[in-house]
Amino acid sequence: MDRWMICDSGHVHWGAHGASGLLLKFTPPDGEPCYLLQQRSRWVDHPGSWGIPGGAMRAGESPEAAAFREADEEIGPVPRYRITGIDAQDCGGGWKFYTVCADVDRAFSAFCVQETDATGWFTREQMRTLHLHPGLQRWFEEHV
Numbered sequence: 001m002d003r004w005m006i007c008d009s010g011h012v013h014w015g016a017h018g019a020s021g022l023l024l025k026f027t028p029p030d031g032e033p034c035y036l037l038q039q040r041s042r043w044v045d046h047p048g049s050w051g052i053p054g055g056a057m058r059a060g061e062s063p064e065a066a067a068f069r070e071a072d073e074e075i076g077p078v079p080r081y082r083i084t085g086i087d088a089q090d091c092g093g094g095w096k097f098y099t100v101c102a103d104v105d106r107a108f109s110a111f112c113v114q115e116t117d118a119t120g121w122f123t124r125e126q127m128r129t130l131h132l133h134p135g136l137q138r139w140f141e142e143h144v
């Protein structure tokens with residue numbers, strides 16, 4: 001099951017098989033794309049920062065399946081979405097975080113079920129005032 005592991009670069013990571021998160025995007029017909037972010041609870045790493053729902057992948061689980069399962073656990077039911085891409089970020093020591101990108105048809109209301117203090121939809125501009133999780137910050141700098 002889930003456990004801490006030490007990668008080839010000596011980092012300590014949660015999840016022996018890597019981790020995965022779900023980045024949902026809604027583009028209004030006449031507006032800027034916005035993304036569903038989750039403010040992380042105090043008792044997870046990078047507490048209080050804004051990231052995306054996600055967590056450790058189980059043995060044999062795909063990044064898509066893990067991202068869906070974790071989102072469901074953390075922010076409640078997610079409406080139907082279309083996966084548009086999966087990006088793997090390697091920490092440099094062989095451990096990977098997968099960002100599963102998907103489009104939804106509306107900015108639905110997410111819940112705070114587990115490990116989540118708040119949720120919200122933000123444009124890239126609005127994110128500039130948020131304290132983003134460093135992994136998500138890097139992802140946006142490289143992709144959007």
Ligand SMILES: [Zn+2]
Pocket residue numbers: 007008009010011012013091092093094095
């Ligand atoms: Zn590492």
